[in-house]
Amino acid sequence: MTALTVCLAQLDFTVGAIHENTSKILATIREQSAEHDIIVFPELAITGYPPEDLLLRDDMQQAVDNAVEQISAAASETVVIVGHPHAIGEQRFNSLSVLHRGECLHRYHKQRLPNYGVFDEQRYFIPGHESVVFEWRGQRIGLLICEDLWHPDPLAKLAQEHIDWVLSINASPYQMDKHEQRLGVLRQRVAESGKPIVYLNNCGGQDELIFDGHSLVLNGQGELVAELGHCEPSHATLTIEGDIISASAMAHHASESSLAEVYDALVLSVRDYVNKNGFKGVVLGLSGGIDSALTLAIATDALGADRVRAVMMPFRYTSQMSRDDAAEQANTLGVHYDVVPIEPMFNAFMQQLQPLFGDAGVDTTEENLQSRCRGVLLMALSNKLHSLVLTTGNKSEMAVGYATLYGDMCGGFAPLKDVPKLLVFELAKLRNQRSACIPPRVIERPPSAELAPDQVDEDSLPPYGDLDRILALYVEQDWSALEIINAGFAEEDVKRVLRLVDLNEYKRRQAAVGPKVTPRNFGKDRRYPITSHYRYEIERQNASEK
Structure with missing residues (x-):
């Protein structure tokens, strides 16, 4: 032979x-x-x-x-x-x-x-x-x-x-x-x-x-x-x-380790999406938080610092720590970095809206308006610079709708769309092992959108350890609410999370595309109707049987 x-x-x-x-x-x-x-x-x-x-x-x-x-x-x-x-x-x-x-x-x-x-x-x-x-x-x-x-x-x-x-x-x-x-x-x-x-x-x-x-x-x-x-x-x-x-x-x-493979896959996805679609580079909002920090690291590794632009858009609730950490990371990676306060834009919007709002109290409307001011800035830069806006939200947030339409969801590609929050932290630590670029306290401090005084994510969500496990069982394995509760999770948390997942399908339909890394992503993998009463009927049936 x-x-x-x-x-x-x-x-x-x-x-x-x-x-x-x-x-x-x-x-x-x-x-x-x-x-x-x-x-x-x-x-x-x-x-x-x-x-x-x-x-x-x-x-x-x-x-x-x-x-x-x-x-x-x-x-x-x-x-x-x-x-x-x-x-x-x-x-x-x-x-x-x-x-x-x-x-x-x-x-x-x-x-x-x-x-x-x-x-x-x-x-x-x-x-x-x-x-x-x-x-x-x-x-x-x-x-x-x-x-x-x-x-x-x-x-x-x-x-x-x-x-x-x-x-x-x-x-x-x-x-x-x-x-x-x-x-x-x-x-x-x-x-x-x-x-x-x-x-x-x-x-x-x-x-x-x-x-x-x-x-x-x-x-x-x-x-x-x-x-x-x-x-x-x-x-x-x-x-x-x-x-x-x-x-x-x-x-x-x-x-390499499984974690390193995930990171390198995300880098490849950003590089090919940007290059194959003819963009000169990318622009993203750098908040001083963990999600935008990891997104910036991935983008820089994928494209090189000269093709990446980061913008800090502070508001009255943005801490000095966030401002300092964002500047430090941008300087470490050598990307183009701008600081554009959104307070003047926000005030102008509020002035125009005040006659329409009347005596209505402050609620999430004002929080969402902050995010939408930032989205307008990023999209304007995208148009002017012929660069792609990278959104920075993770899978946990997208699952429960912890994101603002036409605000932080503005953009053309979402590198972390299928990356649960706990995995975001692990990937950030891995990237720092290769070369330190994410300030340690960005990884260590409690996550916050900083849209209200002293706000942290767990004010309105279960701890991410519980949230990510509940989401994996419901979204990726099709477990019912009862099965998840019987697995040891608090009934109140399970029902709230599942309700948020179902309610926010309309947001995910309008979200930027992002790379799949988990067994089931929000995209081709999971095609649920926006209008659906399936879970509500199940809950009613279970309630009537008690």
Whole structure:
């Protein structure tokens, strides 16, 4: 049996950029052909993943077909395996093609189409039903695409074809502990089949999804031979002879902690969202609090200090500590920093509104007006500087509506949208371990929106330790109020939190997009109606049974 050298191209592709993606593929072929027998690219590499309703356009499919022809013609000295949509009449498949010297040697159609969580492939594709084995220089390679590996049957059928190893191309989105999940699934498939698996993943940010790369290679004993970098586009070389696999030095990668992986995923998501959407940089409100401090660190790591602008917008309730801490962090990171007091704007609004408000007392209206003054300033800077406003709210706040529409929710991307409050603190500590940039007392002091005298978040919310656990059970695991109460949480807290979650769906529908890192985010993962009485009916029923 002849040894094969295989190049794994764990690259960052842009959705809809057919020409750009094809150029990247062609450049890789030129650079890697001389040293490799096979070059492999991820699932739907030509279109980027997920292309969503772009797939319904005939002109895009024609562009994809032209790209496949170009790639096939370029694969003169090597075999190229690449993922792309393929149409046969009115039928559309999620496919991969094995290309060489202007010909398509094999074409495989994905058999298992995910239709849960963030996936809706059944809207666009129909499943394939046939196994495909690619034989090259004496080695028989079984071909699969992503979800196929999460089910036993596709590989079980391949194993009956006397394959030597399995190649799976993937666009598997990141979430916390996803690496361990993938590794567990792959080891299960190896145990069932006895075959080595080469698992190539996509790498890059796409709206609310993060593709973390972290491609894996397992031998026939289920041992990890190689893993590529987390959130790092890269190439790696494998030498394969039967079930003996060796990897180039660049393919070996020591996994970081789960916490570090979350932080690096957020950095990748900001970098790709800003760059792929053509913004010159970002601007954000820096309050002296923990959320904006972490957002500023992520943005600076993603884009560099010269593309980040932070604005402190103090009001009469803004403490000197907050002003000092914001200035210190901005100076440490070297970003452009401005201080713009909002008191004159607030007073002007109140003067105009006073005849309308009459004798109505002070309430949250005045608090929200402060936030909306800040939103106006940030959006004006965004327009003038052609920069994207980053919102700084976290998942805990977005869940219970602890955010102001057209105020602190103003912006185009929300890096912490799926990051619970306690995780915000852990990520801030992690970032300071790399290099100190967040003043310690920002992490240590009780969180406050500083919209009223001596205000702290826990005046109106349960302690974040309880809040985050209640939210995880309700939002991510679909537990009922009764189940959560029986788990040991105070009945009053549970009912209040669940009511706030349900009431504030209308706010989340108007919130900026943000990257998914938890098992279920507020976005494609969780599609609840705004108008819904489901929980109220359950509560009435439970009350009547008591």
